[in-house]
Amino acid sequence: MSEGRPLLEVQGVSVRFGALLALSRVSLEIRRGEILAIIGPNGAGKTTLLNVISGFYHPFEGRLLFEGRDRTRLAPPDVAALGIARTFQNVALFKGMSVLDNIMTGRLLKMRGSFLLDAVWFGPARRQELEHRAFVERIIDFLEIQAIRKTPAGRLPYGLQKRVELGRALAAEPKLLLLDEPMAGMNVEEKEDMCRFILDVNEEFGTTIALIEHDMGVVMDVSDRVVVLDYGRKIADGPPAAVRTDPAVLDAYLGVSHEVA
Amino acid sequence: MGPLSALLAPFQDIVQNPTFFAEVLIGGVAAGLMYSLVALGFVLIFKASGVFNFAQGVMVLFAALTLVGLMERGLPVPAALVVTALVMVALAVGIERAVLRPLVNQAPIILFMATIGLTFFLEGFGELLWGSNVKRLDVGIPDESVKVAGVLVNKLEMTAALTAGILVAALAVFFQRTRIGRALRAVADDHEAALSLGIPLKTIWVIVWAVAGLVGIVAGIMWGAKSGVQFSLSLIALKALPVLILGGFTSVPGAIVGGLIIGVGEKTAEVYWGPLVGGAIENWFAYVLALAFLLVRPQGLFGERIIERV
Amino acid sequence: MIYREAGYFKTTYAADQAVFPILQDRIFVAALLVLAFLLPPLAFSEYWLQAVLIPFLVYALAALGLNILTGYAGQLSLGTGGFMAVGAYSAFKISTAFPDLNILLVFPLAGLAAAGVGLLFGIPSLRIKGFYLAVATLAAQFFLIWLFNKVPWFVNYAPSGTISAPPRTVFGVMVTGPEATAAARYVVALGLVVVFGWVAKNLVRGRVGRAWMAIRDRDIAAEIIGVRPLRTKLLAFGISSFYCGMAGAGLVFLYLGSAETLAFDINVSFLVLFMVIIGGLGSVLGSFLGAGFIILIPIFLTNVPHWLGLPMSVALQKQLELMIFGALILFFLIVEPHGLARLWQITKEKLRRWPFPY
Numbered sequence: 058m059s060e061g062r063p064l065l066e067v068q069g070v071s072v073r074f075g076a077l078l079a080l081s082r083v084s085l086e087i088r089r090g091e092i093l094a095i096i097g098p099n100g101a102g103k104t105t106l107l108n109v110i111s112g113f114y115h116p117f118e119g120r121l122l123f124e125g126r127d128r129t130r131l132a133p134p135d136v137a138a139l140g141i142a143r144t145f146q147n148v149a150l151f152k153g154m155s156v157l158d159n160i161m162t163g164r165l166l167k168m169r170g171s172f173l174l175d176a177v178w179f180g181p182a183r184r185q186e187l188e189h190r191a192f193v194e195r196i197i198d199f200l201e202i203q204a205i206r207k208t209p210a211g212r213l214p215y216g217l218q219k220r221v222e223l224g225r226a227l228a229a230e231p232k233l234l235l236l237d238e239p240m241a242g243m244n245v246e247e248k249e250d251m252c253r254f255i256l257d258v259n260e261e262f263g264t265t266i267a268l269i270e271h272d273m274g275v276v277m278d279v280s281d282r283v284v285v286l287d288y289g290r291k292i293a294d295g296p297p298a299a300v301r302t303d304p305a306v307l308d309a310y311l312g313v314s315h316e317v318a
Numbered sequence: 319m320g321p322l323s324a325l326l327a328p329f330q331d332i333v334q335n336p337t338f339f340a341e342v343l344i345g346g347v348a349a350g351l352m353y354s355l356v357a358l359g360f361v362l363i364f365k366a367s368g369v370f371n372f373a374q375g376v377m378v379l380f381a382a383l384t385l386v387g388l389m390e391r392g393l394p395v396p397a398a399l400v401v402t403a404l405v406m407v408a409l410a411v412g413i414e415r416a417v418l419r420p421l422v423n424q425a426p427i428i429l430f431m432a433t434i435g436l437t438f439f440l441e442g443f444g445e446l447l448w449g450s451n452v453k454r455l456d457v458g459i460p461d462e463s464v465k466v467a468g469v470l471v472n473k474l475e476m477t478a479a480l481t482a483g484i485l486v487a488a489l490a491v492f493f494q495r496t497r498i499g500r501a502l503r504a505v506a507d508d509h510e511a512a513l514s515l516g517i518p519l520k521t522i523w524v525i526v527w528a529v530a531g532l533v534g535i536v537a538g539i540m541w542g543a544k545s546g547v548q549f550s551l552s553l554i555a556l557k558a559l560p561v562l563i564l565g566g567f568t569s570v571p572g573a574i575v576g577g578l579i580i581g582v583g584e585k586t587a588e589v590y591w592g593p594l595v596g597g598a599i600e601n602w603f604a605y606v607l608a609l610a611f612l613l614v615r616p617q618g619l620f621g622e623r624i625i626e627r628v
Numbered sequence: 629m630i631y632r633e634a635g636y637f638k639t640t641y642a643a644d645q646a647v648f649p650i651l652q653d654r655i656f657v658a659a660l661l662v663l664a665f666l667l668p669p670l671a672f673s674e675y676w677l678q679a680v681l682i683p684f685l686v687y688a689l690a691a692l693g694l695n696i697l698t699g700y701a702g703q704l705s706l707g708t709g710g711f712m713a714v715g716a717y718s719a720f721k722i723s724t725a726f727p728d729l730n731i732l733l734v735f736p737l738a739g740l741a742a743a744g745v746g747l748l749f750g751i752p753s754l755r756i757k758g759f760y761l762a763v764a765t766l767a768a769q770f771f772l773i774w775l776f777n778k779v780p781w782f783v784n785y786a787p788s789g790t791i792s793a794p795p796r797t798v799f800g801v802m803v804t805g806p807e808a809t810a811a812a813r814y815v816v817a818l819g820l821v822v823v824f825g826w827v828a829k830n831l832v833r834g835r836v837g838r839a840w841m842a843i844r845d846r847d848i849a850a851e852i853i854g855v856r857p858l859r860t861k862l863l864a865f866g867i868s869s870f871y872c873g874m875a876g877a878g879l880v881f882l883y884l885g886s887a888e889t890l891a892f893d894i895n896v897s898f899l900v901l902f903m904v905i906i907g908g909l910g911s912v913l914g915s916f917l918g919a920g921f922i923i924l925i926p927i928f929l930t931n932v933p934h935w936l937g938l939p940m941s942v943a944l945q946k947q948l949e950l951m952i953f954g955a956l957i958l959f960f961l962i963v964e965p966h967g968l969a970r971l972w973q974i975t976k977e978k979l980r981r982w983p984f985p986y
Contacts, residue, residue, distance in 0.1 A: 062967075075794060097761050111852060113848075132851070133848075133851035133852050134851050134854050134855060134857075136852075136857050137851075137852060137853055137854035138854060142852075142853070145849070149843035149846050149848065149849035149852070150845075150846075150849070151841060151842050151846055151849070151850075152845055152846075153841060153844065153910065154838070154841050154842075154845065154847050158838055158841070159840060162838045162839070162842050162853055162855075163853055165835065165838070165839060165853055165854050165855060166853070166854040168835050170835070172831065172863060172867070173834060175830060175834045175836050176827045176830055176831055177830065177832055178830035178834070182830070182834060182835075185835075186834055186835070187641050190641045190644075193640060194641070202929075225853065229853065229854070319669070323858075396902045406945060416958070419959060420962040421961060421962060423962075424965070426758070426759075427704060427758065428961055428965060430759060430762075431901075431905055431957065431961060432957065432958055432961045432962075433953045434898065434900075434901070435953070435955070435957025435958045435961065436954060436958065437954065438898070438950045438951070438953045438954035438957070439950070439951050439953075439954025439955055439958070440954070441950050441951075441954075442946075442947040442948065442949065442950025442951035442953075442954065443941075443947075443951055445946075445947045445950070446944070446947045446948075446951070450943060450947075472632040489670075491864050531883065537879075553894075556766065556894070559763045559766065560763065563760060563763055570649060595778065598777070598778070599774075601770050601773075601774045602767065602770035602774050602806075603766075605763065605766050605767035605770050606767045606771060608763055608764075608767065609752060609763070609764045609767040612752065612755065612760055612763075613752055613755060613756070613758045616755050616756055616757075616760065622783070
């Protein structure tokens with residue numbers, strides 16, 4: 058479960074695109090070791106929130122603290138260096154590369170050495186390559202995608218692409234994993250597999266996970282806490298059961314009329 | 319003279335000889351408008367099909383070659399013009415069939431490279447059909463200069479400028495006011511959405527490439543009358559690229575403004591600063607100017623900012 | 629059957645990572661290399677060496693360079709000719725200024741000079757992408773050619789404006805200059821290509837190659853995994869220009885003997901781009917296949933009509949060459965955008981399964 062100082066703190070963050078206020082004074086925290094679900098209607102700003110954390114957008118007000126230090130204005134590669142990895146709504150795999158290479162790219166930050174050593178291959182470069190290959194193969198085993206490791210990523214069906222993208226994020230051994238609709242477009246079986254992977258990652262490696270998800274069943278099963286966004290604002294924050302019955306949430310999102318309990 | 323004063327001396331010269339400077343400017347404007355004519359063809363095609371048509375220059379050349387070739391075989395000018403126009407339309411149809419349709423879903427860079435291939439093919443083909451010697455293109459406008467308000471002005475260049483102006487105005491109206499123009503803008507924005515609205519993509523593309531071909535005829539006539547119809551014309555395509563960078567790839571007025579900036583810039587640099595470094599600055603000035611521009615404003619003067627959604 | 633892929637299981641990751649995993653392949657390639665070094669100098673005619681093999685090797689280096697930049701890193705460049713020129717003129721200046729320097733060192737040094745220039749012109753690539761970058765590389769192309777034309781220091785003040793390969797020997801054998809035999813020059817070229825081809829392969833199959841491909845495929849996602857775009861792109865420009873620089877030096881020192889800027893003009897940039905497109909973008913093998921293919925077409929056009937007894941004027945030949953190049957580009961882009969390299973892969977797969985269709 059969650060203990061100690063939060064891993065990530067979002068404090069009063071607001072993001073604007075021209076005249077459009079995408080996020081308005083959003084504050085939340087992600088605690089170490091937990092699985093946090095971020096839900097809300099379309100256009101609520103969920104992906105924007107992830108993008109701010111990833112460093113693609115900078116908020117015009119508010120702060121982001123990671124492990125207690127201010128990290129508001131970092132560029133994406135620096136955010137990656139902190140130990141934050143993510144997947145995208147539209148699957149941002151490198152279509153021209155094989156599955157294996159895609160996941161190996163996730164190891165990039167862990168790979169040391171200069172291109173001069175790489176040019177010679179035999180020696181430190183080769184040793185390192187093999188070490189990382191061994192690590193990536195463990196991820197491939199974990200995600201059960203051995204059969205497709207040499208297939209170019211562009212040729213895979215959507216569900217498998219999402220799995221490969223998860224693999225690439227895991228390869229970085231992240232402290233915080235951000236998943237943007239990891240189960241979109243999947244059938245029931247694939248969703249079950251994905252849930253299992255997410256839970257395993259959280260339990261076995263202790264990775265903190267924040268995921269955007271629309272399937273309420275998944276959210277209830279998987280998450281420790283839920284944050285609800287609507288029109289760029291946070292409207293609820295708490296354990297799944299509490300959020301499920303919160304009237305503000307029901308109004309905005311779940312669409313169930315109030316019943317006298 | 320120290321290097322700094324050598325660099326600054328031309329400014330003195332400009333102030334002291336305003337008439338000459340005006341002539342250089344006018345020459346630059348005229349050259350710039352010629353570039354704009356070529357750039358217009360690019361813009362049309364890019365606006366409507368998203369294709370960066372590297373072959374625009376060779377299309378200008380091909381148009382000029384055909385026209386001259388027909389005239390040499392005895393066809394009177396009006397007939398030759400009509401036949402050339404038909405040839406360019408046929409070329410557009412051919413290009414749509416052979417190049418655009420098979421590559422319709424590919425990345426823009428692939429289409430760009432395809433137009434490079436097209437360029438080489440048309441260059442060889444044009445030479446095959448019409449021979450490789452330089453030809454004179456006489457459209458009845460003398461290449462001579464007249465003094466206007468004490469400044470020397472070239473008749474041919476002025477005609478070209480006027481033609482370019484008329485063409486641009488016509489095209490601007492076409493895009494903004496007519497139904498086809500609107501359809502073209504829709505297609506440029508989003509092929510699939512346009513398709514789903516029932517806009518006939520193939521017809522549109524043929525129309526656009528044909529219009530670009532016709533613009534090419536005009537450009538070819540102007541260039542050919544000025545410097546003869548020869549293969550260096552296809553190099554003009556390369557010069558049009560900096561014009562497009564300055565003016566933006568999708569803006570018709572931008573093509574003009576870009577052309578003017580490049581034309582004037584080039585001429586001024588060559589005349590005033592060229593002698594300092596041995597001349598021939600024109601070979602690279604336009605590109606370096608475009609490069610400097612891109613560093614400051616990657617989308618050009620009139621272009622649209624490319625926003626990538628994550 | 630002697631050649632068998634089935635039943636050969638790679639039991640270590642090391643085996644999987646190897647360039648030639650199958651033992652027969654390794655033996656084959658080793659034999660081929662030995663043969664390549666020995667046979668042509670001893671048995672091939674001067675014509676074949678001079679007109680086919682040497683230019684093939686020189687352009688293969690250039691194609692490797694451009695493929696690294698455009699095929700792997702996805703940065704379109706039309707400045708190849710300019711970078712080759714930097715290599716050629718640097719090699720000339722270095723070898724004439726230091727006549728005792730071993731000529732074999734001059735090539736990589738020329739490459740380094742070109743790499744420096746490449747880095748400079750690569751700096752805009754962070755802000756500028758796609759076609760815009762192509763136009764920026766045109767700036768490099770035209771400016772560099774103008775520079776070498778205008779500044780007589782580069783040609784050691786020769787009135788002819790050309791640079792010539794000075795006579796140099798390696799182990800007592802004349803390898804550059806008018807006295808050098810085609811065989812000697814061929815061996816040097818082959819040596820360069822073997823060494824630097826191997827280096828290129830090592831770079832693209834490891835960390836650096838993956839970073840390049842990430843930038844090419846999706847540079848936003850690349851940033852997410854920690855790729856630093858400017859550094860990666862600059863590395864691509866630098867290494868690519870290194871190869872093009874060596875190719876340029878090779879063009880003058882090993883192939884033409886002497887040259888002027890015309891040998892490096894915009895047409896060369898297009899020619900090498902064609903080699904890379906036809907051979908296969910993002911493939912080391914493709915660079916070689918493309919270079920060979922493009923070199924052979926004019927040879928073909930010169931000789932075949934002659935063999936068939938049909939006369940063909942030089943002009944017609946040039947025109948057909950242009951048309952064939954153009955048509956081939958279109959053909960490959962439409963039918964097989966991954967070029968000859970992919971066709972080769974497909975052929976191998978079909979051969980594996982032959983005569984079974986699946």
